[in-house]
Amino acid sequence: DSGVTQTPKHLITATGQRVTLRCSPRSGDLSVYWYQQSLDQGLQFLIQYYNGEERAKGNILERFSAQQFPDLHSELNLSSLELGDSALYFCASSVGQLVNYGYTFGSGTRLTVV
Amino acid sequence: DQQVKQNSPSLSVQEGRISILNCDYTNSMFDYFLWYKKYPAEGPTFLISISSIKDKNEDGRFTVFLNKSAKHLSLHIVPSQPGDSAVYFCAASSTSGTYKYIFGTGTRLKVLA
Numbered sequence: 065d066s067g068v069t070q071t072p073k074h075l076i077t078a079t080g081q082r083v084t085l086r087c088s089p090r091s092g093d094l095s096v097y098w099y100q101q102s103l104d105q106g107l108q109f110l111i112q113y114y115n116g117e118e119r120a121k122g123n124i125l126e127r128f129s130a131q132q133f134p135d136l137h138s139e140l141n142l143s144s145l146e147l148g149d150s151a152l153y154f155c156a157s158s159v160g161q162l163v164n165y166g167y168t169f170g171s172g173t174r175l176t177v178v
Numbered sequence: 179d180q181q182v183k184q185n186s187p188s189l190s191v192q193e194g195r196i197s198i199l200n201c202d203y204t205n206s207m208f209d210y211f212l213w214y215k216k217y218p219a220e221g222p223t224f225l226i227s228i229s230s231i232k233d234k235n236e237d238g239r240f241t242v243f244l245n246k247s248a249k250h251l252s253l254h255i256v257p258s259q260p261g262d263s264a265v266y267f268c269a270a271s272s273t274s275g276t277y278k279y280i281f282g283t284g285t286r287l288k289v290l291a
Contacts, residue, residue, distance in 0.1 A: 066221060097278065106182070107222070107267065107281035120278050154221055166212065167279065169221030 067091065068170035070155050076176045082143040085173045089136055089157030095119070096138040097167060098130055101152040113138055145177045181205045182270050184282035192290050197255040199285050201268035204249065208270040212279065213242060213253050216265045225266070226253070258289045 067090035077083055089096050098110040109122035113132035124130075127145075132138040142149060152174050156167040183202045191197045201211075209230035214222035228235040228242045228251065235242050241254045255262055265286045269279040 066223070068221070070221075099281070106180075106184075106283040107269075109278045109280065112278055122278060156221075166224045166227070169214075169223070171219065171221045 066168050066170060068093075068155060068157050068168050070153075070170035070173050072173060073171070074174050074176075076178060077145060079145055079147060079177055081145050081177075082141065083145065083175065085140040085142070085153050085155075085175070087138045087140070087155030087157075087170060089138070089155075090168050093157035093159050093168070094136065095158045095160065096132055096136070097156040097158075098124075098138070098140050099154045099156065101154065101172075102148075102150075107154065110140070142175070147177050150175055150177045180283075181208075182268060182280045182282040184266075184268060184285050186285050187283070188286040188288070190288045190290060191258045193260055194257045197253075197258045197262065197287055197289065199253040199255075199266050199268075199287065201251045201253075201282055202249060203251075203270050203280075205270070205272070205280075206249070207272040207274065208280075210271050210273050211242070211244065211251050212269045213240075214267045214269060214281075215262075216267065216284070222267055255287075258287075260289045260291050263287055263289045 069088040071086045094115045097112045099107040110124040112120040130140045152172045154172045156169045212227045213225040216222040244251045265284045267284045269281045271279045
């Protein structure tokens with residue numbers, strides 16, 4: 065157990081629907097990062113939050129949004145889902161917001177859009 | 179634009195031999211590099227890191243080499259064990275203000291008993 069908790073582990077939904085993925089960071093970690101791993105792709109950075117504020121944005125679609133709450137858990141909202149959104153979504157956390165702190169990853173949420 | 183590339187999608191090695199996983203990057207601003215290991219149905223786990231001020235970092239059976247002029251890093255596993263069979267990702271970032279790691283597409287290592 066890495067200490068980073070992601071729920072749900074699996075999600076199957078239809079095109080056009082909206083889903084919310086949840087992440088609880090490791091105790092004491094203030095930064096949360098979201099990554100997407102599609103088939104045969106590396107981990108694509110989506111977005112980072114630090115202590116409730118957005119810190120960096122990657123190739124995140126406009127249909128996707130995220131937030132980090134006062135208790136530091138984070139949610140990734142995916143709307144108007146398309147087949148191509150099917151992927152593994154990972155959350156990671158770290159103590160600080162600078163890159164030379166390591167990431168700790170959760171076990172991911174597998175999203176299947178049908 | 180793939181700034182971090184792992185050109186070998188897969189690699190098979192006999193148990194006890196050396197495994198060499200390679201990674202190339204294009205952004206000269208990258209100065210901190212990580213290797214992660216991922217087993218099926220689990221998240222990636224941190225393996226080893228290296229800063230650009232070094233050209234080698236060792237941790238037990240794992241050694242990472244960095245060639246800044248070639249923008250190339252490699253992970254050596256000696257001796258390889260069946261439990262090392264996993265997908266290995268390299269990741270790079272710049273410590274000068276950015277907050278994210280750029281990951282490669284991964285190399286699936288299979289260590290044959």
